[in-house]
Amino acid sequence: MKILLINLPWESGAKDYTTRQYLLTAYVKYPPLGLLAIAAEVNPKHSIKLLDAMAANMSIEDTVQHIRSYKPDILGISVVTRHLYQMCVISRRIKEELPDTKIIAGGPHVNYWPEETMRLGTLDYILPGYGEKTFPLLIDTIEKGGEPQLMKNIPNLYYRSSDGQIHSNPLEKAPIILDSLPFPNRRFINLDDYYSAVDRVKTTTLYSSRGCPFSCIFCDVQEKRFHYRTAKSVVDEFEEIIKLGIKEIHVFDDTFNIRRQRVIDICNEILKRGIKVRWSARARAVPFDREMILLMKEAGCTRLHIGVESLDPATLKYMNKKQTREQILNFFQLCREFDMETLAYFIIGFPNETREYRKSLLEEVIKLGVTYAFCNILSPLAKTKYYQSLLDDGIFKEDYWVDFIRNPKKDFELPLPRSPQLQKELEAVADDFHRRFCYRLKFILREVKKTILSPRMLLVKAKLALLLFSEAKHRNGIP
Ligand code: B12
Ligand code: SF4
DSSP states (O other): OEEEEEEOOSTTOOBOSSSOHHHHHHHEEOOOHHHHHHHTTSOTTSEEEEEETTTTTOOHHHHHHHHHHHOOSEEEEEOOGGGHHHHHHHHHHHHHHOTTOEEEEESHHHHHOHHHHHHTSOOSEEOOSOHHHHHHHHHHHHHTTOOHHHHTTSTTOEEEOTTSOEEEOOOOOOOSBOTTSOOOOGGGSOGGGOEETTOSSSEEEEOSEEOOOOOOTTOOOOOOSOEEOOHHHHHHHHHHHHTTTOOEEEEOOSOTTSSHHHHHHHHHHHHHHTOOOEEEEEEOSSSOOHHHHHHHHHTTEEEEEEEEEOSOHHHHHHTTOOOOHHHHHHHHHHHHHTTOEEEEEEEEOOTTOOHHHHHHHHHHHHHTTOSEEEEEEOOOOTTOHHHHHHHHTTSSSSOHHHHHHHSOOTTOBOOOSSOHHHHHHHHHHHHHHHHHHHTOHHHHHHHHHHHTTOHHHHHHHHHHHHHHHHHHHTOOSOO
16 A cells, blocks of 8 residues: 655644744754654555655645645644644545545644544544554554454544444553654655754754653643653664764653653663764753763763753742752753753743843853753643633633634634733844844854854754844844
8 A cells, every 4th residue: 555644834834922933944854753653663565655744845735736646545644733724724635636545643733632633524534642553553454444343443543433423442551661662764754854953963863752741831742651762772773873874863852851860871871882973862950960961971962952941930930840940050050061062942921021031031041151042932832731821811712722623724823812012022032032142253153163064054054044134134122
């Protein structure tokens, strides 16, 4: 059978104001690990192709044309909530034009809203949860004729019986230790198509764990159990990736260092095998200590990403970050001491945050010695405590996300949770933050030095710098 897996295009997706729109596509293009993971154990007798319409900057129409000319027997779509409209348009068009193609959706949106997604009526199957084992099972069952009674044996599956009724099979909990899952199969993509603006050389991502037990009020990572690979499995994947010619690995976990001992074990395993590769990870400020950073450094870790969010103690408390200002300062102190690069994310726009705080933020960030910094704007994402608080307090009169999820609209935009003037001010602060952070002589010289041997990465960085400049020209400074 011909299977086509797609990552949806950006066009007409729901807008939010978390990250400034012009930065979204310029900064990062990373591989769709979810699609690569579900493809890994599909019987090799089937032909699988992957279309990353987002990375290829394709339009909805281009994507439909591509699917139509490929004529797959099975179309698998990975869906995030913000791309639900694109999913509906594309799957409806394919149902009309290729009625024999079976369409299956999975991914973060489907995991959160399976019933509602099935009710949209454009899909044959919905497969929430981890798809590594269930997707190949569904393919085999469809190949055998796809009778509804056979579908009963596929965990998590939503399907229709012959009378059109929706059925769902019981949800199977994913294992806590993920070593039995295959590694994402990276041969379905061209690794050269992916990069981030902070890379120096050819890089790719891996996940060593999934889920985060914390409950920051703005965050929609719903997977609250921490699932992880053991050190052996993580380092096996490092070795597999190195064989693909990759020189730098970015561990894209929700939070890499939740378990201190696992971090230590991974570093020791890298050292034991004598692996020489640069790597980076997404971390929290706790647990973090001298022994840990020393070992990480020895094992090749060169950069840590951290969601600082705020440097104001009251705001940190309000957002339930479970990370104090002191712990954050200690994190950066250790990173400076051990010459570990950092990429820090900040969020502005929390209630009670003062204008003075925002004005002094950039200066504080520079003092901390942060290597790269992002300033986002607080936005009420679906299923977050922050969004719920806006509903509870009557600031939002309707459940706009639920309306969108039941009836996805083109270019959907949530109403602002604050005055338009304040929103404008926050946008100006974020733009000014990025521009002034990047337009420092020290920063520019360091970036050029780091990337001088990679014309491709120099070009990515130059494009980003131009973008920051042209955006700044549209503004007259912070109101
Ligand atoms: C890596 C990552 C990225 C990377 C790569 C994105 C990509 N295409 O994969 C980058 C930085 C580019 C990115 C961008 C964005 N991301 Co992102 N990202 C992540 C992150 C941290 C890890 C995803 C991952 O690789 N997991 C490991 C893989 C193996 O798991 P998985 O993707 O969930 O896939 C499994 C299942 O979901 C399922 N599955 C997935 N697809 C399919 C398809 C089928 C047919 C089937 C059957 C099953 C299936 O099986 C897979 C294997 O178990 C998650 C957080 C998280 N923990 O999920 C956020 C997350 C997915 N991103 C999110 C968002 C919002 C975005 C953006 C829209 C942000 C923005 N404004 O630009 C964009 C658009 C992304 C897009 N269209 O894919 C949200 C989605 C929330 C939601 N409700 O939908 C998440 C959950 C983070 C969050 N809470 O905010 N992201
Ligand atoms: S922001 Fe980070 S620490 Fe907080 S819940 Fe989300 S993933 Fe976990």
